[in-house]
Amino acid sequence: MWAEGRYLIIWLCFQVNFSPVFSDVWMADVVPKMNALVSSCVVVPCSFKNPGEKQPHSRIRGIWHKIKDRETNIIYHEDSTNILENFKGRTKLLGNLGSPEHNCTLEIDEVRDHDNGPFCFRIEIPNVDMYSFVQNCVSFTMMPKPEDPKIVKTDIFEEGTAASLRCFVTHTCPSHPPTITWSHFNSEATQSTRYLDNGIWEVESLLTFTPTEEDDHTEITCSINFHGNKKSEATARLSVKSMSGSDTVVLWVCLYSAHSQATWKSHHSPSVTKHFLLTVLSSFTNGHWMLSMLMEKSPLKMVLKAALPSRKD
Structure with missing residues (x-):
């Protein structure tokens, strides 16, 4: 009897140490809270880790679901027939599950005001294992309107001297970034984007121009067009110091x-x-x-x- 018990313990230890996939040690990195602009899109950064044997992409199935009733409340599945009706055609897995980063990033498009979550990621490897990361879910704060951009400028420009204006805004839809236009000198502007943190991106437009006396006390507007037909803007007044002399x-x-x-x-x-x-x-x-x-x-x-x-x- 003692020998049988000893062999059982040895077998269990072998399973823990050498099983290619063991759900208790799987980990996921998901941003827990994000802003989501209604009618636009939101992209949720996600990655997972498994210390066991590496699996090819073709064997890994990624699923996103609501935290409750995970078998039926599915918002993303490679088989669209398993997706909830009001999420069909609106969700996409952007990452490569079989990559070294195990990227499980999710995009939700045409965001609706009830898409607040929480939503959780699940991995399935047929005939091997499955695991839902219910401790690492994402929830959204729904934004009916986009945030206003900010304009950075110097207080006073000098006539005839090269100057610049910077307009920027943050967003959570990098797959469809906003576009920025200026009311004046728009052809002189350059646009760029960068990742900040926790799923937040920043898009910026740098406008370079040479002010004249006619630009003094005029206004310039920076307009933002977001994916989903949302818009916001900011306006600044220009002050130009004349270099002509007499007061x-x-x-x-x-x-x-x-x-x-x-x-x-x-x-x-x-x-x-x-x-x-x-x-x-x-x-x-x-x-x-x-x-x-x-x-x-x-x-x-x-x-x-x-x-x-x-x-x-």
């Missing part, structure tokens, strides 16, 4: 009478008229009031207002 110049002269409308005659290039203006009342001669409009640049604005107050007839 105050007389721009216009006006002859005005009580019986006629004002007629303005330019004494300077019209391109600078978008700066702040002050009206200064001059002398009354031959039935006409002589008025001048002066351009003031922001550093002298308060000084000019105090020194040259407006006055009505």
Whole structure:
């Protein structure tokens, strides 16, 4: 009897140490919580490890399922007839299960507001073993609207000096990354994407341009188009420092009478008229009031207002 017991113990130890697949030691690395933009897609990074004998890709079957009723609540299966009706055609396994990384990454497309999970990965090797990683599932926070992009710029640009603007936004749909467009100078922009962490990606557009005086106090908008027809945008105001010199110049002269409308005659290039203006009342001669409009640049604005107050007839 003792000998039989000893042989049983030896046999069990042999099975633990040499079985090619043993479910108790399988491990999965799945991001536990992610944001998912409704109508877009979400890609869940996933990998698993098995210290046993390596299996070819053709022998490994990957399945994603809801945490409850795992045999019937399947959201991804290589045989689409096993997939829940409202997930058919919307899920895809992006990874290679037989690769050294054992990549089990999942894509869910056309995200719906009820796709919040939790969802878990399961491995099946027919006639060998199967294992569900129910301790490593993913849940989603549903986002009805995308997040707004951010624009990074310097406070003041110099006229005629090369400058740049950076617009970026994060997302969780790398298989269909967002596209970025600018309201001005769009042909000068370059777009790039990079992986941050935990299934979060960043897409950025770098816009390079040479500002002119006409760009001062204008607005520029960065627009993001997400997969699934979702959009967001951000706007920034440009401040351009003029390199032309003078801080105050007389721009216009006006002859005005009580019986006629004002007629303005330019004494300077019209391109600078978008700066702040002050009206200064001059002398009354031959039935006409002589008025001048002066351009003031922001550093002298308060000084000019105090020194040259407006006055009505």
